[in-house]
Amino acid sequence: MNEAFEKIDMEKRDRIINCAFKEFSKYKFDKASTNNIVKDANISKGLLFYYFNNKEDLFKYLSEFCVNTILEEIKNNIDWNITDIFERVKQAVFFKMKITERYPYIFHFGKLLFDSESKDVIFKNKDLMELSSKIYSYNIDFTKFKEEVELKKAINIIRWTLEKYGEESSNRFKGIDKEIDYDALLEEINSYIEVLRIAFYKGEYL
Amino acid sequence: MNEAFEKIDMEKRDRIINCAFKEFSKYKFDKASTNNIVKDANISKGLLFYYFNNKEDLFKYLSEFCVNTILEEIKNNIDWNITDIFERVKQAVFFKMKITERYPYIFHFGKLLFDSESKDVIFKNKDLMELSSKIYSYNIDFTKFKEEVELKKAINIIRWTLEKYGEESSNRFKGIDKEIDYDALLEEINSYIEVLRIAFYKGEYL
DNA sequence: TTAAGAATTGACTAAGGTGGTCAAATGTAA
DNA sequence: TTACATTTGACCACCTTAGTCAATTCTTAA
Numbered sequence: 001m002n003e004a005f006e007k008i009d010m011e012k013r014d015r016i017i018n019c020a021f022k023e024f025s026k027y028k029f030d031k032a033s034t035n036n037i038v039k040d041a042n043i044s045k046g047l048l049f050y051y052f053n054n055k056e057d058l059f060k061y062l063s064e065f066c067v068n069t070i071l072e073e074i075k076n077n078i079d080w081n082i083t084d085i086f087e088r089v090k091q092a093v094f095f096k097m098k099i100t101e102r103y104p105y106i107f108h109f110g111k112l113l114f115d116s117e118s119k120d121v122i123f124k125n126k127d128l129m130e131l132s133s134k135i136y137s138y139n140i141d142f143t144k145f146k147e148e149v150e151l152k153k154a155i156n157i158i159r160w161t162l163e164k165y166g167e168e169s170s171n172r173f174k175g176i177d178k179e180i181d182y183d184a185l186l187e188e189i190n191s192y193i194e195v196l197r198i199a200f201y202k203g204e205y206l
Numbered sequence: 207m208n209e210a211f212e213k214i215d216m217e218k219r220d221r222i223i224n225c226a227f228k229e230f231s232k233y234k235f236d237k238a239s240t241n242n243i244v245k246d247a248n249i250s251k252g253l254l255f256y257y258f259n260n261k262e263d264l265f266k267y268l269s270e271f272c273v274n275t276i277l278e279e280i281k282n283n284i285d286w287n288i289t290d291i292f293e294r295v296k297q298a299v300f301f302k303m304k305i306t307e308r309y310p311y312i313f314h315f316g317k318l319l320f321d322s323e324s325k326d327v328i329f330k331n332k333d334l335m336e337l338s339s340k341i342y343s344y345n346i347d348f349t350k351f352k353e354e355v356e357l358k359k360a361i362n363i364i365r366w367t368l369e370k371y372g373e374e375s376s377n378r379f380k381g382i383d384k385e386i387d388y389d390a391l392l393e394e395i396n397s398y399i400e401v402l403r404i405a406f407y408k409g410e411y412l
Numbered sequence: 413t414t415a416a417g418a419a420t421t422g423a424c425t426a427a428g429g430t431g432g433t434c435a436a437a438t439g440t441a442a
Numbered sequence: 443t444t445a446c447a448t449t450t451g452a453c454c455a456c457c458t459t460a461g462t463c464a465a466t467t468c469t470t471a472a
Contacts, residue, residue: 004448031237034431044450049432117381146404153401160370161363175323195359198352199405210419240460250421255461 001061005051016041016048018103020062025108029059066109067127073099074131083141085158086197092135093162093189097182107166132159144205154200161196165189207267211257222247222254224309226268231314235265272315273333279305280337289347291364292403298341299368299395303388313372338365350411360406367402371395 019041023032052058225247258264
């Protein structure tokens with residue numbers, strides 16, 4: 001990556017990053033088209049290859065950018081003293097949403113990294129997996145859970161619910177360019193979290 | 207579609223269908239390659255276009271095949287007299303698994319249809335959506351649910367849990383050609399269902 | 413054994429898309 | 443005016459694509 005790319009104005013830089021995220025998450029590496037990216041981002045072909053040596057260089061930059069952006073925003077802003085898992089995930093969801101507002105396709109791209117089979121990508125992605133596991137375990141008070149339910153399974157269900165809610169909302173807004181009401185989404189997610197709380201916590205913690 | 211295709215031996219027919227399901231669900235319509243399909247299915251280019259007029263014809267055949275196969279297997283085999291939602295979904299999962307054994311990528315392809323924006327595809331897919339909604343509502347006794355939880359949300363969580371479990375297992379086995387132990391999977395799914403039962407049912411129904 | 417027809421092959425094509433280059437043009441700042 | 447950084451888009455060699463078709467092999471029945 002040419003360091004010139006880091007110096008251009010933010011709007012343009014984000015636009016390029018977002019278009020690239022979009023194209024790669026839609027078509028994976030091989031079938032993603034740099035032609036589409038430059039058309040979508042409204043820059044010339046030459047400029048993209050002035051910023052990045054080649055397609056792979058661009059992809060690697062995006063990979064690092066994706067992981068670092070998510071890691072920094074979440075790791076540094078979450079209150080790790082919170083011991084209630086539902087308050088914890090509420091926070092995580094909130095920060096994810098903030099990231100999504102600025103980089104709408106960053107988590108799609110992250111999922112691509114996640115599912116990828118390429119060795120060097122997997123390595124980078126270990127950090128994201130660690131973060132995810134830390135969110136659901138670090139400093140969490142598990143004694144609040146009903147004893148009859150298997151903890152690991154309950155936690156998976158919580159994680160899956162949030163992931164699927166995210167995916168389905170994201171699908172719902174696909175194609176429509178009406179801007180997304182993130183506050184309303186957040187409120188609905190929180191109400192799902194309340195359902196999960198009732199589902200999994202002992203009576204005295206409700 | 208050339209009717210000759212319906213007459214060839216089942217093994218070959220299923221092989222072609224499965225390779226096509228795989229390619230299309232991986233790359234969507236535009237970027238899917240008929241060259242890859244014939245290579246993977248071990249047939250000649252000419253033969254594929256002897257069976258199907260063109261790529262679109264193949265895709266449409268697959269769409270109908272996908273919808274019909276799922277509909278027939280599930281609609282006709284589920285015991286619609288069952289009123290317990292968890293017994294209902296256990297059955298649905300079982301039949302889905304039976305379909306997956308024979309057509310490993312059929313639900314990936316179905317998801318592609320689901321997420322597609324093309325009008326004529328959406329039409330066909332209405333049937334699948336209706337089935338899904340019927341599974342989770344027809345003849346179901348909702349009085350067993352805790353009154354504090356919002357029914358619609360609880361049902362979404364159940365559905366999402368099963369879907370995500372499916373996706374994650376399917377990812378786990380991707381690349382590995384060791385044959386899948388469907389009985390073990392089914393057992394684990396059932397244990398997730400038991401967790402959900404504890405989570406959402408009133409005490410007297412456990 | 414033969415003949416007719418069905419099934420199957422794979423080399424071939426024209427069209428279009430690919431990642432990447434580069435000389436020229438433009439912008440910027442001193 | 444100069445020097446340098448940015449930006450453009452026409453251009454290229456290469457590759458893949460969907461689809462064709464004459465030739466071959468297989469099947470069946472007389």
